[in-house]
Amino acid sequence: xxxxxxxxxxxxxxxxxxxxxxxxxxxxxxxxxxxxxxxxxxxxxxxxxxxxxxxxxxxxxxxxxxxxxxxxxxxxxxxxxxxxxxxxxxxxxxxxxxxxxxxxxxxxxxxxxxxxxxxxxxxxxxxxxxxxxxxxxxxxxxxxxxxxxxxxxxxxxxxxxxxxxxxxxxxxxxxxxxxxxxxxxxxxxxxxxxxxxxxxxxxxxxxxxxxxxxxxxxxxxxxxxxxxxxxxxxxxxxxxxxxxxxxxxxxxxxxxxxxxxxxxxxxxxxxxxxxxxxxxxxxxxxxxxxxxxxxxxxxxxxxxxxxxxxxxxxxxxxxxxxxxxxxxxxxxxxxxxxxxxx
Numbered sequence: 001x002x003x004x005x006x007x008x009x010x011x012x013x014x015x016x017x018x019x020x021x022x023x024x025x026x027x028x029x030x031x032x033x034x035x036x037x038x039x040x041x042x043x044x045x046x047x048x049x050x051x052x053x054x055x056x057x058x059x060x061x062x063x064x065x066x067x068x069x070x071x072x073x074x075x076x077x078x079x080x081x082x083x084x085x086x087x088x089x090x091x092x093x094x095x096x097x098x099x100x101x102x103x104x105x106x107x108x109x110x111x112x113x114x115x116x117x118x119x120x121x122x123x124x125x126x127x128x129x130x131x132x133x134x135x136x137x138x139x140x141x142x143x144x145x146x147x148x149x150x151x152x153x154x155x156x157x158x159x160x161x162x163x164x165x166x167x168x169x170x171x172x173x174x175x176x177x178x179x180x181x182x183x184x185x186x187x188x189x190x191x192x193x194x195x196x197x198x199x200x201x202x203x204x205x206x207x208x209x210x211x212x213x214x215x216x217x218x219x220x221x222x223x224x225x226x227x228x229x230x231x232x233x234x235x236x237x238x239x240x241x242x243x244x245x246x247x248x249x250x251x252x253x254x255x256x257x258x259x260x261x262x263x264x265x266x267x268x269x270x271x272x273x274x275x276x277x278x279x280x281x282x283x284x285x286x287x288x289x290x291x292x293x294x295x296x297x298x299x300x301x302x303x304x305x306x307x308x309x310x311x312x313x314x315x316x317x318x319x320x321x322x323x324x325x326x327x328x329x330x331x332x333x334x335x336x337x338x339x340x341x342x
Contacts, residue, residue: 003134012131015092025115026057029058030097032060033061037142038077038164040142044094057080058082062240066206066207074199093107093111095113096116096117096118097117099125099126100116100127102123104295116133118142119135119139119145122135139181140179143169144184148183169188176188209238211238211242216246228334229257229259229329231259232262233263233321234262235314240263247260256276257276258277258328262317262321263317269307271286271296271306273285273298282301294309
């Protein structure tokens with residue numbers, strides 16, 4: 001059944017009006033948000049504000065990846081850290097590019113979501129009774145769903161929002177080469193006519209800090225190859241997104257069909273997985289590898305996660321990393337002899 005946007009907007013406004021008049025909504029992304037989640041949040045804010053609802057976009061975690069920091073800076077995206085928010089002041093809570101109970105967002109467990117919009121597979125922790133529940137695993141990006149909301153509502157896009165959506169699609173689908181469908185292709189063409197390419201260039205080509213080059217150096221020295229799997233223990237991370245950044249960087253290695261990158265930031269172990277195989281779900285695979293030890297998920301060729309147990313020293317991290325690699329090798333049925341990349 002097609003998603004009935006007008007009916008959901010009408011119902012949301014009715015609930016807000018009946019809820020002590022608090023016509024304020026909080027939009028949350030997953031922690032350490034990426035371009036897809038940021039663009040989806042911006043687009044949903046535009047939709048709700050056009051319907052006379054005041055909106056705040058919350059930040060959980062940090063913005064670490066240079067391109068993501070550049071996106072926030074160039075597009076002047078206002079994000080308020082969760083610790084500075086009075087949750088009781090919001091009559092509605094929205095979650096984009098994530099789902100309740102997954103462990104990768106900072107929404108309080110005692111508050112129910114009014115809106116969940118996502119393109120990842122439906123999780124068992126996601127309630128069926130969420131009033132506005134629009135989860136479409138067949139779509140390549142959450143930003144695509146929200147972009148189509150605005151298009152259906154005939155809400156014009158300014159250059160800022162067009163640039164946000166275009167960069168989200170470029171980033172999430174690797175310029176339409178990864179998990180992009182017809183909806184992404186149509187949106188991409190339309191957004192190309194409206195985006196601010198000077199700001200887009202600044203986002204896609206940011207200046208890189210010393211930590212980036214240190215991480216690349218560590219990755220190249222630490223990378224181990226098991227047949228079609230390339231695995232890396234990055235050790236301590238300057239920011240959590242470094243595992244994803246390095247995983248993306250290493251996937252082009254000619255013999256790699258799978259990349260696993262692991263590291264530790266402020267006591268938490270983060271991992272990121274990439275594959276160039278289109279017929280296997282990286283999200284399902286990483287959940288099997290992580291099991292009950294953490295929160296993990298993804299879609300298609302991209303996956304990531306965080307372990308629950310605190311890890312503060314490199315020896316313990318190595319033990320965790322070795323176990324994750326062993327489980328992944330077993331899942332992939334790889335028995336090759338390991339060898340260093342360099």
